[in-house]
Amino acid sequence: MAKFLTTASLNFFLEQLVLKSTKNLVLVSPYLKINPRLRELISDKAKSGVPVTVVYGKTDIAQTEKDWFAAHPQITVKFCSDLHAKCYMNEANVIVSSLNLYEFSQINNKEMGVLLTRKADGSAFTDAVEEVDRLVRNSPPVEFQAKPEQPAPEPLKETPKPASPEPGVPIEPELLTSSKLGKKHGMSATKLEKVLEITGHLEKRDGNYYLTDKGKAAGGQFRKGQYGVYFLWPEHLKFPSKMELVWSALRKG
Numbered sequence: 001m002a003k004f005l006t007t008a009s010l011n012f013f014l015e016q017l018v019l020k021s022t023k024n025l026v027l028v029s030p031y032l033k034i035n036p037r038l039r040e041l042i043s044d045k046a047k048s049g050v051p052v053t054v055v056y057g058k059t060d061i062a063q064t065e066k067d068w069f070a071a072h073p074q075i076t077v078k079f080c081s082d083l084h085a086k087c088y089m090n091e092a093n094v095i096v097s098s099l100n101l102y103e104f105s106q107i108n109n110k111e112m113g114v115l116l117t118r119k120a121d122g123s124a125f126t127d128a129v130e131e132v133d134r135l136v137r138n139s140p141p142v143e144f145q146a147k148p149e150q151p152a153p154e155p156l157k158e159t160p161k162p163a164s165p166e167p168g169v170p171i172e173p174e175l176l177t178s179s180k181l182g183k184k185h186g187m188s189a190t191k192l193e194k195v196l197e198i199t200g201h202l203e204k205r206d207g208n209y210y211l212t213d214k215g216k217a218a219g220g221q222f223r224k225g226q227y228g229v230y231f232l233w234p235e236h237l238k239f240p241s242k243m244e245l246v247w248s249a250l251r252k253g
Contacts, residue, residue, distance in 0.1 A: 021050055056078075087132055093116065097111060181233050
């Protein structure tokens with residue numbers, strides 16, 4: 001039968017719910033600031049192949065959370081603007097509670113909740129699963145990007161272009177980050193990378209962009225920085241003329 005949970009037992013059973021999930025894990029919480037212990041458990045489950053879905057409802061999510069989700073593309077993240085419910089579920093247990101997936105709440109607030117199990121609370125468990133499934137289906141997915149990269153590494157700046165190159169010696173083109181190249185053309189780095197995906201310079205796999213052979217041939221380069229991966233592009237990267245319409249549409253979008 002259903003088990004009543006206080007603050008301490010909520011934290012304990014929430015960890016156990018994550019730790020013992022083997023087929024699926026769904027975490028529903030308006031606010032997100034996941035404590036290090038839960039991050040470790042969730043990350044381990046996602047990397048082991050357990051499908052993990054997080055639904056949240058507040059747009060003021062911290063950059064640290066965005067960076068963490070960006071580093072875990074295996075985790076499906078969805079947004080529900082009018083979300084107020086807090087519910088945590090795996091294939092055998094459901095916790096419905098007042099507890100947000102928020103570090104401050106877990107430490108400082110007085111919370112209450114109820115634990116339902118598939119075995120002992122069949123009807124209530126099924127109702128909870130159906131409602132959470134409906135919420136997940138109707139919430140749009142969200143993709144986070146890590147904090148914008150730092151300026152290009154110094155070695156790229158140490159070799160200046162020769163003012164008067166010898167005849168027949170090509171001048172090495174200046175390389176720009178996606179952010180800088182996008183700014184040059186009046187768009188964000190996200191929109192630029194979408195254009196480069198359309199032109200075949202990038203391809204998207206598992207929520208992340210990768211350089212294609214075409215992108216490499218055009219001079220695109222892949223880098224790892226302090227805040228994640230990023231791309232470098234020749235300043236005068238050329239696109240097929242038909243893409244001018246796409247660029248125009250993206251500027252308006």
